[in-house]
Amino acid sequence: MKIQLGDTIKDDKGREGEIINIGIATDKNDIAGESGVDAKEYDTELNYTGAISFQSEFGSYWCYFSQIAEVIKKNEFISDTSWMKEDSDIDIALNLEAEQQLGK
Numbered sequence: 001m002k003i004q005l006g007d008t009i010k011d012d013k014g015r016e017g018e019i020i021n022i023g024i025a026t027d028k029n030d031i032a033g034e035s036g037v038d039a040k041e042y043d044t045e046l047n048y049t050g051a052i053s054f055q056s057e058f059g060s061y062w063c064y065f066s067q068i069a070e071v072i073k074k075n076e077f078i079s080d081t082s083w084m085k086e087d088s089d090i091d092i093a094l095n096l097e098a099e100q101q102l103g104k
Helices: 089-102
Strands: 002-004 008-011 016-024 037-039 041-043 050-056 059-064 068-073
Touching (some): 002 016, 002 068, 008 050, 016 041, 016 059
Antiparallel strands (some): 002 041, 008 016, 008 068, 016 050, 050 059
């Protein structure tokens, strides 16, 4: 199952909350991934060792990847919006000027 920051999950103890951290272990003695790599997303089918932290209205919790029962709600936030921006008139004018200088 794919998870990402901002997803709402339920763990195997029935606790629900929004993922605020995904930690992947880089050392065999750090099974919760506390000193490992922080990730924005993770696919649990990769079977890495690590854990997530999640927040609910009742408090903060954590669980290992294997203890995530389900993703209840996917985060719909789009982090890369650069493709959505239109060129302004100034950008268009600068691009035309640059093309003219390059002889295009």
